[in-house]
Amino acid sequence: MSAYFPFQECSPYAAHLYDAEDANTPMRVLPGLCGDYCSDYWLHCRYTLSLLLEDLGSPQHFANLTATIEEDRRRFCDFLELKDKQYCYPNVLTDAELNANLGLVREDPKGCLEVCLQEVANGLRNPVAMIHADDGSHRFFVAEQLGYVWVYLANGSRIDRPFLNLTQAVLSSPWTGDERGFLCIALHPRFTTVRKAYVYYSVSVKKEERIRISEFSLSEHDDNQLDHSSERTILEVVEPASNHNGGQLLFGHDGYLYIFTGDGGRAGDPFGKFGNSQNKSALLGKVLRIDVDNNDEGVPYGIPSDNPFIGEQGARPEIYAYGVRNMWRCSIDRGDPATGAGRGRMFCGDVGQNKYEEIDLIIKGRRLQDICLLFFLFFLP
Template sequence: PQKAGWLYQLYKPATPKWMIEAEKAGKKVTPAVVDATRPAGDWNHLFLRVGPDRSQVIMNGVKYFQFDKGSADWNKRVAASKFSKYPSFGKPTKGHICLQDHNDLVSFRNIKIREIPADGSVQDPSDGELALKGVPAFPNLEWEGWEPVNEETGKVVPLRPMAITHANDGSGRIFVTTQRGMIQIIDKKSPEKTKLFLDLRDKVAPWKKNNEEGLLGLAFHPDYKQNGQFFVYYSAEGTPRKSKVSRFTVSKDDPNKADPNSETTIMEIDQPYGNHNGGCIVFGPDGYLYIGLGDGGSGNDPLGNGQNLETLLGSILRIDVDKKSDGKNYAIPADNPFVDRANAKPEIYAYGLRNVWRLSFDPKTKTLYAGDVGQDLWEEVNIIKKGGNYGWSVREGTHNFGNRPETAKEKPIAPIWEYDHGVGRSITGGIVYRGQRLPELDGLYVYADYVSGKIWALEYDAESDEVVKKLRLDASTVPVMSFGTDEDGELYYTVQTVKGGEGIFRFEKK
């Protein structure tokens, strides 16, 4: 694109707020993320999202501007334009989109114009809908240690269940973490009130609306029935920001209580910002612990972590928690993909990820799925392969992002599925269903969007490496935080709520 003249005003970059704040804090930022224009000879993707109330200008995946029509900023810009003398200028009326260049030959390709309904909605890309609905799994449940209103301040305290899983110990119990720092037990035989298994609220950084910190992950050791070990991932209270992976053990006297003094820190990860902390941890069929991380946060991957193998951030890690090596409370599996690469972190299993939310293995095929939260345009479902590069931050989904050159040895792997921000804006990775109660879900990967509340199911064919079916499920009216299963493989999902009995849902036939 031209880089002068009045047309350039449309996509001329301005220093974003996050970068100004980062520079004030003395943080190193990568200048290339400000001007995302690619050099002459390369294709540039200028994305204009024009809605009834809001418009966005996005260059090569990097958001330059967002305008709320009728706002003070919008009116100021309209008034300052030389075209303001025209009554219809800057008004949300019908008009033409003009693509042009001055004095030079210019080519445009892949121009797509999609008309949307009057209400601004975008049709889900799906092959139909399953006749299933979400219902509260434990409608009368009370949560030990949680009240919906703080008695001292009078403020509402939402319940945010972040992970739901089981110990695979034959007890049938369900374990749920809350973002604020509690691990609760639900006994399916008498699900009237939870039992507080472990309270980490004095160790966990408090969740706030502008960050993504808290108690984010829980995984039970494959031999939990024998050794009583389980692992958590949480944002540690205090500064500087750190995420911790720790091991705890169950109490010797009470199977429904963890020993709060048994913590062993397995790993600490420096976090430059309060978002993109990842946090999902799962044990693989190989017995190793897999840890999903984000790129460190802020926006546009300002520190360039996504494609940098010298940092743990922007990656999925794989470690052996049953051994120790090099003075650490874990060991590196000998077959990890980057153990022999100079300067690369040997813990890394896969990289090029923006914010992994969440990870899960298909119990039958052992395939590792990951939802990766996008920035301004695309959300991803990925099949994670050893040594794989998933593109961020030179790609978002299958699309180029910014103007950083692709320098990694590994060619980026495309997601098996992506959806744009007209459909949803923050993926909640899910679970491949292998239970018995809902045969219509067998083998399907069930996932959701945190912002829109929409829930879908994908059928992935490993032989062709393609999604062969996409189905809608009943949408949630509130954010879907996470998916999980009980010992029988039956599926649950968690949502934010102020009603204790409406924090965990399951599917039933309509």
């Protein structure tokens, strides 16, 4: 009997094998077996079940479970069998349709791409961001919501000491759905020479919730650690509610830092006379653009000279675009490999309320609701 089936969590069809697609049913602890295979497994190897289960939970719980089912083939296979004959193990490995061109990146007739996924890190707790050093070292950094940032080397190993540890400062809670915490990290676009990193996280100041954007310098003695004493607070914005914290930081091709804030929380953008998102005197619900290199006179940041609302009465000069609800992650278009067309365009996913989600193209000076809804991800009933 093959001992390979317990490791099907790496299968591209793991969601089927572990019955993880239906939120109303408990996820299986082992992949589902085909009926004939389960009968053979029971006949030849049933006493190995306890060994497979011993690391998955309470040893006593699984000891009691296996003792009650291993002598009864029907109960044994009720526990392990997956009724779907196409996706059960080992049929899923030999099904011609499921395995045709598996792993190849290609377009289907409608232009959609198949995407291959590869695990590069595990054992993380609520990872929220991953960035590349882009300095020739082939390192990458993974941030956790609790306030850790870890360094992974080119060989896949993780350095024991965190790149950054802000767990004592970050505002978070044990609540599973808490949107606060350490939300993003970005490296200076000239990181090889300007050895600085920028972070976005939630804090509590005199019992007032805020989002904080800070700058850290790389340690003079260790390229795999930031100097924790070097923190320079660039911007703080009061958060009237605990949700809709935004959370994206990135540098554009223009070298400026873009900050994506949420609208302040609750449903319907209720704060202020007409909410935050459409209010250009508020920094919440916005795409902000600042110059982190222009602070010679002690100011925390400079304002790019072509920011769209400079000089407009009542408008904050940091604002690049407005009408944002809760943009969580954004990406910059690398452009067509041959022509460069589209290079530098910025796309962001904005979290919807109860009708739809959207992906927006960020255009300087525009109100995002006017830009148009580029892509409907799903509709709720």
